[in-house]
Amino acid sequence: MSTLLAVRQCHEAPACAAWGSVDLAPRALRDLLGSYPTGVAIVTTRAADGRNVGLTINxxxxxxxxxxxxxxSLVNRSPNLAVFRDSAHFAINILASGHEALARRFADPAVPDKFADVTxxxxxEGVAAIDGALATLVCVHDHCRTVGDHLLLVGQVVRVASQPSEPLVFHxxxxxxxxARAPAVPPSQPGDSQP
Known part of the structure; x- marks a missing residue:
């Protein structure tokens, strides 16, 4: 049976009409999308006045x-929208498992200087790289576009740095x-004793 025929038959069957939910309210959709685990990063750039700007993203x-x-992407109502939109470079700092407090700090709009006491x-390229990040990708701003309620920012990677660590995940x-991944067990060789 072709896929098209199977889809047509499903749409015609009464049981298919009840499949899924059409509740696309922002909160319901946000909860649903939260079931997809993501990495956590801090994106940084430098404002025209020379100050470092950063925020937590997933x-x-x-x-x-x-x-x-x-x-x-960055929500259109962000007070940092113009800084990131107009930046020449930005850095994506992928956070390690011990960086939850750092992630929360850079996500909190009430923190006036997110970089205070942060190494x-x-x-x-003149952007801040978070010390201890699992990986940092320095990007030249390629282009951006408003889609829905967010600004999509695309960057071309021009420099990277990394260190081994476990990633911080949001789920x-x-x-x-x-x-941590268990070390691989080497294959047994002829003559090795088996437990």
Missing amino acids: SFASLSLDPPLVLW VRETP AGRFTSVP
Whole structure:
């Protein structure tokens, strides 16, 4: 049976009419999307006045390997929208499992100076790289576009740094981590004793 025929038959069957939910209210949709675990990152840039600007995101994704492009999104009502939209460079700092407090700090609009007492290194492109991040991708701002209630920002990766660590993960409204991978057990060789 072809896929098209199967889909047509499903739409004609009474049982298919009751499948799923059409409740797309923002809160219901947000709860549903929260079932998808995501990594957590802090995106940083430098404002025209020279101050560092950063915020926590989980909307980061790889877009292309050749050329190396990444994307992330920022809600249209963000007070930092113009800074990121007009920036020449930004850095995606992927957080490690011990960085929950840092993620919360950069997500809290009530914190006046998010970089106070945070160790950063300035990249040659002039943006702050969070010290201890699992990985940092420095990007030249490629382009952006408003889609729905967010601004999509695309950057071309020009510099990377990384260190081994477990990633910080956000799932179902809370922070968690991915357990460390157990070391691989080497295959047994002829003559090895088996337990």
